Amino acid sequence: MSILREEDLRHSAVEEVARQMLIAARTAPKGKGRDTLRMALVTREESGVTINQLASKMQEMAESEQAPKFFLRDAENLAQSSCIVLIGTVIKPLGLPQCGLCGFADCAAKQAQPLSPCAFNTIDLGIAVGSAASIAADARIDNRIMYSIGRAAAELKLLGEEPMVIMGIPLSISSKNPFFDRN
Numbered sequence: 001m002s003i004l005r006e007e008d009l010r011h012s013a014v015e016e017v018a019r020q021m022l023i024a025a026r027t028a029p030k031g032k033g034r035d036t037l038r039m040a041l042v043t044r045e046e047s048g049v050t051i052n053q054l055a056s057k058m059q060e061m062a063e064s065e066q067a068p069k070f071f072l073r074d075a076e077n078l079a080q081s082s083c084i085v086l087i088g089t090v091i092k093p094l095g096l097p098q099c100g101l102c103g104f105a106d107c108a109a110k111q112a113q114p115l116s117p118c119a120f121n122t123i124d125l126g127i128a129v130g131s132a133a134s135i136a137a138d139a140r141i142d143n144r145i146m147y148s149i150g151r152a153a154a155e156l157k158l159l160g161e162e163p164m165v166i167m168g169i170p171l172s173i174s175s176k177n178p179f180f181d182r183n
Helices: 006-027 051-063 070-078 107-111 119-138 147-155
Strands: 037-043 083-090 164-172
Touching: 006 037, 006 083, 006 119, 006 164, 037 051, 037 119, 051 070, 051 083, 051 147, 070 147, 083 119, 083 147, 119 164, 147 164
Parallel strands: none
Antiparallel strands: 037 083, 083 164
16 A cells, blocks of 8 residues: 655645646637747756756845845745746737837837837747746646746846746645735
């Protein structure tokens, strides 16, 4: 007879849900069907960048005043995370005539400001992040969408060299969601 204890299954369960989240984000609807998303899964065991390195970057940013102090709190939350889903979008206008949704007259004018996001890129990012978070919620995995993680991931260029807007979703299985009721 074999017994599989829940605490021994948590890590593999949360990583499987994270993989499903990446698939949900990839298949989410996108403006003009054009895919500008970049995604990754950050774990504790992988070689390369780990959760601890990401948390250290967030602490460094807060302590050097490159970021708000709540980055320290969010970095502490990462200690309670099994893994983190990163979802970002490169900033590439769709080339719509006279759109102006980004605040510029058209995509050509927006291109002169490469760090200003295209509204459609960020809308697509929001839809993808929502799709991913819904998978975590359906699986009853503790999660929270965090801009702070995304900003640190962008500083570390975890999703590439291009200018990007990134969001991070830490995941945890615990008795109480560590990402809510925080100080």
